[in-house]
Amino acid sequence: MEPFRYHVYICTQNKPDGIPCCHRDGAGKLALQLKTDLAARELADTVQMTTCGCLGLCEKGPNMVIYPEGTWYTELDSERLSRIVTGHLLNGEPVAELALGDMDAARTEIIAHNRKVAGMKAVMDQAGVIPEELNRYIRSFMESRLVLTAVELDLFTALGSGSTAEKVAAQLETDPRATESILNALVAIELLTKEGNSYRNTDLTADYLVAGARHDSRSATLHPAKLWHRWSTLTDCVKAGTNVAKDSGERNREQTMAFIAAMHKNAGFRGKMTVQQLDLEDVQHILDLGGGSGAYTIAFLQQKPDLTATLFDVPEVIPLSEAYIADAGLSERVTFVAGDMIKDPLGEGYDLVWVSAICHMWGPEENRNLIKRVYEALDPGGQIIIQDFVLDDQKTAPRFGAIFALNMLVNTRSGSSYSRAEYETWMRAAGFEQIVHKPLPGPTDLIIGIK
Numbered sequence: 001m002e003p004f005r006y007h008v009y010i011c012t013q014n015k016p017d018g019i020p021c022c023h024r025d026g027a028g029k030l031a032l033q034l035k036t037d038l039a040a041r042e043l044a045d046t047v048q049m050t051t052c053g054c055l056g057l058c059e060k061g062p063n064m065v066i067y068p069e070g071t072w073y074t075e076l077d078s079e080r081l082s083r084i085v086t087g088h089l090l091n092g093e094p095v096a097e098l099a100l101g102d103m104d105a106a107r108t109e110i111i112a113h114n115r116k117v118a119g120m121k122a123v124m125d126q127a128g129v130i131p132e133e134l135n136r137y138i139r140s141f142m143e144s145r146l147v148l149t150a151v152e153l154d155l156f157t158a159l160g161s162g163s164t165a166e167k168v169a170a171q172l173e174t175d176p177r178a179t180e181s182i183l184n185a186l187v188a189i190e191l192l193t194k195e196g197n198s199y200r201n202t203d204l205t206a207d208y209l210v211a212g213a214r215h216d217s218r219s220a221t222l223h224p225a226k227l228w229h230r231w232s233t234l235t236d237c238v239k240a241g242t243n244v245a246k247d248s249g250e251r252n253r254e255q256t257m258a259f260i261a262a263m264h265k266n267a268g269f270r271g272k273m274t275v276q277q278l279d280l281e282d283v284q285h286i287l288d289l290g291g292g293s294g295a296y297t298i299a300f301l302q303q304k305p306d307l308t309a310t311l312f313d314v315p316e317v318i319p320l321s322e323a324y325i326a327d328a329g330l331s332e333r334v335t336f337v338a339g340d341m342i343k344d345p346l347g348e349g350y351d352l353v354w355v356s357a358i359c360h361m362w363g364p365e366e367n368r369n370l371i372k373r374v375y376e377a378l379d380p381g382g383q384i385i386i387q388d389f390v391l392d393d394q395k396t397a398p399r400f401g402a403i404f405a406l407n408m409l410v411n412t413r414s415g416s417s418y419s420r421a422e423y424e425t426w427m428r429a430a431g432f433e434q435i436v437h438k439p440l441p442g443p444t445d446l447i448i449g450i451k
C-alpha cells in the first residue's frame with residue numbers, strides 16, 4: 001500500500017560542465033513549477049514529489065518517473081509538465097504520447113549509460129584526475145567569494161529591477177569588464193538571470209540581498225565576509241594553535257553592528273522555538289550572559305509576562321542591545337550591565353542563567369571558571385542553560401560544530417567547539433546536578449544543570 005496516490009521522482013542532478021544532465025536542461029525550474037502546480041491544484045497531499053539523482057537517461061533530460069504505475073516521462077519542458085500534471089496526476093490518465101513507450105530500449109540505454117560512466121571514472125582514475133567529490137571542496141571558496149564580493153559591492157541592490165553591466169558599473173564605480181564578468185558568473189550559479197545584455201535578480205536575491213527587501217540580509221552577510229579574511233589565516237593558526245591575525249580582533253562600530261545583526265537574525269528565528277521547550281514555571285529573573293542583541297531575552301520575556309531580565313555584554317554592544325530591546329517594547333523589564341564576563345561580577349539573585357553561543361568563545365579553563373561563577377550567581381534551585389554546538393565524544397559530529405571549532409581557532413585566542421562530556425565535567429565541577437542534554441533541531445543543543 002502506497003502512502004500517497006502518486007509518487008513523482010524528478011531528476012535534478014547537476015554534473016560537471018560539458019556532461020549532459022537534467023540540471024543543465026532546466027530541471028531545477030521544472031521542479032519548482034511542479035511544486036507550485038501541485039499546490040495550486042490542491043494535490044500536495046495526494047502526490048509526493050521527490051527530487052532525485054540521475055535516472056540514467058541524461059541525454060533525454062529533464063526526466064521524471066511517476067509511481068505506482070512506473071511511467072517515465074523524458075524531455076520535459078514547462079508545457080509538457082503542465083499536461084502531465086493535469087492528465088496524469090489530476091485526472092488519473094497517464095499522457096501516453098509523452099510517456100516513454102519502449103521500456104526495453106530504455107533499459108538498454110540506461111545500462112549503456114551506467115557502463116559509460118563507470119568507464120569514464122576508470123579512465124580518470126588512471127590518469128589521476130582529481131575526482132569531483134574532492135575537487136568540490138578544493139574550489140568551493142570561489143563561489144563563496146563571488147557572492148560575498150557581490151554583497152560587499154551591493155551589486156544586487158544596484159541591479160534593482162534589472163540593468164546592464166555598463167549601468168551597474170557606472171553606478172558602483174567599478175570596472176565595466178570586470179563587472180560584466182562577475183554578473184555573468186552570478187548568472188552561472190543561478191543567483192541572477194540574463195536576457196540579451198540585461199541582468200535581473202532571482203526571487204532569492206531579490207528577497208534577501210537587495211536594500212529594503214522583505215528579508216534584507218546584507219548586513220548579516222557582511223559578518224561572513226569578514227570571517228573570510230580570518231579563514232585565510234587557517235594554515236598559520238593550525239601551526240600556532242591560536243589566531244594569528246595581525247589586527248587586534250577588535251571590531252569597529254560597523255563590524256560590531258554587522259556581527260550583532262547576524263546574531264539577531266539567527267537568534268530571532270530560533271529564540272521562540274527554543275524558549276517554548278523550557279520549563280519557566282519557577283523562573284522570575286534571568287541573566288542573559290553575553291546577550292548580544294537581546295533576541296533571546298525578548299523570546300523569554302514574550303513567553304512569560306512576569307519575567308524580568310538582566311542582559312550582560314561588553315560596553316560597545318550594550319547600546320545596540322538597548323535599541324533592540326526598546327524596539328520590542330520591553331525596556332522596562334530589562335536591566336543592562338556592561339562588563340567583561342571573564343573578570344567582572346555577574347550579579348546575583350538569578351533563577352536562570354542563559355549562556356547562549358558563549359562557551360565556544362573561550363578555552364577550557366575559562367569555561368570551567370565561568371560556569372563556576374554562574375553557579376555562584378544563581379539562587380539555590382536555579383538553572384544554567386547552555387546553548388552551543390555540542391559535539392559527540394569523538395568531536396567529529398555534528399559536521400557544522402566540528403567545522404565551527406576552526407572558526408573559533410582563526411578568530412579567538414582559545415575558543416573551540418566542545419563535547420557533551422566536556423560540558424558535563426565543567427558543570428559537575430561547579431556543583432550543578434541533574435544535568436541533561438536536550439538536542440534541538442538545527443546545529444545547536446541545550447545542556448541544562450540545576451544548582
Ligand SMILES: C[S@@+](CC[C@H](N)C(=O)[O-])C[C@H]1O[C@@H](n2cnc3c(N)ncnc32)[C@H](O)[C@@H]1O
Pocket residue numbers: 263264267289290291292293295296312313314317339340341342355356357358361
Ligand atoms: C556569539 S555572540 C552570542 C549572542 C547571544 N547570546 C546569542 O546567542 O545570539 C557572543 C556575545 O558575547 C559577547 N561577549 C564577547 N566577549 C564578552 C565578554 N568578555 N564579556 C561580555 N560579553 C562578551 C559579544 O559581544 C556577543 O554579544
Ligand code: FES
Pocket residue numbers: 011012013014020021022023053054055056057058059061062063
Ligand atoms: S542527470 Fe537526469 S537522468 Fe541523468
